[in-house]
Amino acid sequence: MTWIPFVLIAAVAVFFALYLVLSKNAVHGALSLVLVLVSLAIFFLLLGAEFIFIVQVAVYAGAIMVLFLFVMMLLNVGGAEGPLRENPSWQLAAAIVLGCVLLFEAALHIARAGEGVRHFPQAIAADFGSPERIGQLLFSSYLLPFEITSLVLLAAMIGAVVLALRRFP
């Protein structure tokens, strides 16, 4: 019974992930990626990560994907060509082989871990994943990464402005 939400949402996520990879149209691809992100956000919620859920919706779905759409409209690449347009066949083969290796690795890990990864019966507190807890962690154990984040954002801001405003010969 409790498997049902997992299977349903996972199916949605995988379907739209495949759609992103295979669709001919980049804007449709972006929309399907938004659906993947939203279904992962629901997973975050079910896994007790309340604050991360809302950050996923607000930042990923609400901001990052908007930038993707903007750039597509800006560059007019909406109706792009076919997905496998004249790709060298060795690239395709390499991709599929690499994908199989990745999947095999994951399967191997799951099989080897066996019962070990199946259950850690851990109860969580009521405020697990709440903004309070995130704030407490952020301003104690993760203070330095937090401050360094501002440097990352500063660098990104300057880099993007320089690149976008540059006059090309």
Place this chain on the structure above:
Amino acid sequence: MDIYSAVPFSAWLALSGLLFTIGAIGFLIRRDPIVMFMCIELMLNAGNLLLVASARYRAVMDGQIYVFFVMTVAAAEVAVGLAIIVAIFRQRLDIDVDEMSEMRG
């Protein structure tokens, strides 16, 4: 309705691996740089899912903090990456990764 008690951790691992693989294959077979970029986002999100799941199954919140930072870095990366695409486009009026050989420096 507790998803945690019914779904074993390996299911999350499998789902995350599958999404990551789809992203990786997409990154390799597509040539439109914007779609490739979106495939990278997909891979990052597969990683995020695993981090959040393990945070729940170990009842330690650190995984969620990592996800928070991953999202921050992803935002910065998207801003700069798309700026590069826009800059190349403005210069070359055509974007196809196989023709960006002058990027090799």
Place this chain on the structure above:
Amino acid sequence: MSNTTFDWIASLIKAVIIFVVLLQLVPVLIWLERKVVARMQQRIGPNRVGPFGLLQPLADAVKLMAKENIIPTGVDKLVYYLAPVISIVPALAAFAVVPFGEPIHVAGRVVYLQVAHVNIGILYVLALSSLAVYGITLAGWSSNNKYSLLGGLRASAQMISYEIPVGLTVVAVVLLAGSLDLLDIVNQQVKQGIWNIGPQFIGFLLFVVASNAELNRAPFDMAEAESELVAGFHTEYTGFRFAMFFMGEYVNMVTTSALATVMYLGGWHGFGPDVWYLNLIWFILKIFAFIIFYMWVRASWPRIRYDQLMGFGWKVMIPAALLNLAATAVVIVVAKERATLWLTAVNIALFVVFLAVLRLVNSRQLEQHRQVVPQPDAVRG
């Protein structure tokens, strides 16, 4: 009846009620807006269909429903049909966390007077309103029309620009309340003895301006400027698909007004006895006060130019909101228990100074204008 069954039924009933009320508010608001704006322009407004023209929206709805469903050539059909749905669904869902009364007790169980009582209510509303950008961008893109695309891009650039000041002013409220739960925010205002409009007066003004811009309403409705862009992103939409954008806009207006009421005006609290039906009336009155204020603004100001609009957002609103946030944080740390009092005093003082500066700047500009244009009256005609 088990607790879970009770919760399920209660929340289903609440969801249906809120949905119906929100949808019913849309025609009422359209009628009200037409009447209010007409009166402000010395007209009468709709008065043919039903008493006071009350049935006019109904007639409009029938007309829109029966309109021919034209699909222009070259549209991206999937996205074209999806865009109106995307613009209304988040708008309706955003209201789900807004509380409209004290939790009540029914049959020995607590029933929250909000569809969903969640921990992060305020962020949820902001996140969903940021999804509204999609409907507009996609509508503009899929229409296969230059003006629609430009209108859509303009509208979405404006909306995302004003999202940041909205977010920053909300942080200042969260600082006072110490919680993202909308119920806590209301209770904290009662506890501190003064509604947040006192200690956050500047924040309140910023929120009203920024949310007006985020709603794409006049004077910030550059995106759908009829004269410049043949109505913007919804040019190619007819009939009910067009109506859906409209509904989304009005529902968003209700949600924003409700959010402002909860954050700054003490939510459902008013004068008189504290019973839930009176509280509900107070809540509705405050929301309508906000809505009528938005209509008043629309009737009073001309549309501002797009570059001014964006410049105002990035160069005035963001620094002002950041300053407001910094001031709030500093006063909370310094004044401790008396923070509310000090914040109120500081806010009112700042507002008075702001008005004085505005007056000075205005009179100076007027002076310069008189020097450049010797007879302004003759020019204006």
Place this chain on the structure above:
Amino acid sequence: MNPYLPILFMLIIATAFAVGALSLAMFIGRPKGGNERKLAPYECGIEPVVGEVRERFPVKFYLVAMLFILFDIEVIFLYPWAVVFRQLQVFGLIEMGIFLAILLLGYMYVWRVGALEWQ
């Protein structure tokens, strides 16, 4: 019961309404013939200009979206801080002050370079 479940109800009701109303309108308002003029995009009532419809737009729009992302992240970081601010007191003020000061540098740079002008 998960407190977010009612939101799901709301989403389902809203989506059902939107899709239902659109389908009904599609059924009632079936197109009643006409020629290609009727279906042409409306551009000020004149003949659509020949050429690429999805034109390229000024890089400004992109810049705004990019700056929005970075500022949005900054705002998101402010929320957990605001919630625990009463516990942190002066410490929180200083730490967030450093964070914001570094970002303000970027903001000032962006302003100086003229990325906020909209010519």
